[in-house]
Amino acid sequence: MWRSRAVLAAFASLSLTFGAAQVADAAGAAAAASRGVGLPPVVSHVPTEENVVFITVDDGWVHDPAVARTLVERRIPVSLFLLPGATSYDTRYFTDLAAQGxxxxxxxxxxxxxxxxxxxxxxxAEVCGAGEQLAATFGREPKLLRPPYGAVNDEVRLAAKACGVKALITWTYDFTTWSETPATPRLRAGDIVLLHFTPTLGADLQRALDAAKAAGLRPAALMPHLKSAGLVP
Ligand SMILES: [Zn+2]
Incomplete structure (x- = not known):
């Protein structure tokens, strides 16, 4: 086990820079994240022995009923990182998803x-404010933060902690079709897939599910695996 302060500090700085996942030793990274600096970890990949991937969908501007049907009918676990303003013109889309999916x-x-x-x-104002609005709408206080653009530093982590955030979640691969459809990567266990509520979400989600299946992985809920990896208490 990693006992030396120097080694822990090195892991803490590595996990800060690259995300805990890219650090070779999962146990060391988890230890550094939880004991290193007392700030919530920044996670771009979850160390796990299980054949799982994590599907995340951001923002919330486009509300495609077919996507909601897919998520509900196929019982796909997803984390939705929502902007309160993007959900407010059609809150029902998301409250139904939260209730049924x-x-x-x-x-x-x-x-x-x-x-x-x-x-x-x-x-x-940005982090606590969003947390309060989402809690009022969905009846549950968010515990995870996706920092916009993946932009983080220690001050952001400190602010997030003060708002009750347990981990800052970035991503391993962005499957979103922006100007063009990105090449499909070979997914590995513990990868975090980023999608967005855009007009192409249905197709982007299907590519992500196909890539997961091709790699022998199934979508799983993020929080339980963050806990079992020791990233969140
Ligand atoms: Zn965003």
Whole structure:
């Protein structure tokens, strides 16, 4: 086991820079994340022995009924990092999903800023503010934060912690079709897939599910695996 302070500090800084997952030793990374600096970890991949991937969908602007049907009927576990403003014109789309599907609603700030550019009060307003709005709508306080653009530093982690965030979740691969459809990567156990509520979500989700199947992986809920990896208490 990693006992030396120096080694722990090295892992903490590695996990800060690259995400805990890219650190070779999973146990060391988990230990560093939980004991290193007392801040919630930044996670781009979850160390796991299980054949699982994690599907995450961001923002919430486009509400395709076919996507909701797929998620509900196929019982696909997903984490939704929602902007309160993107859900508010059709809140029912998401409250139905949360009620009927295997969906966890998580924090993505109020206005989607680069949190590293804001002062402490600004970070607090964005993260705590979104958490409060989502809790009021969905009846559960988000425990995970996806920092917009994946932009994080220690001050962002500190602000997130003060708002009750247990982990900051970035991603391993973005499957979103932006100007073009990205090449499909070979997924590995513990990878975090990023999707967005865009007009192509149905197709992007299907590519992600096909890639998972091709790699012998199944979608799983994020929080239980963060806990079993020791990343979240
Ligand atoms: Zn976003």
């Amino acid at each position: 295997r969906v966890s609603v998580e924090n993505h700030t109020v206005n989607h800023p680069d949190l590293t550019t804001l002062d402490a009060a600004g970070k607090d």
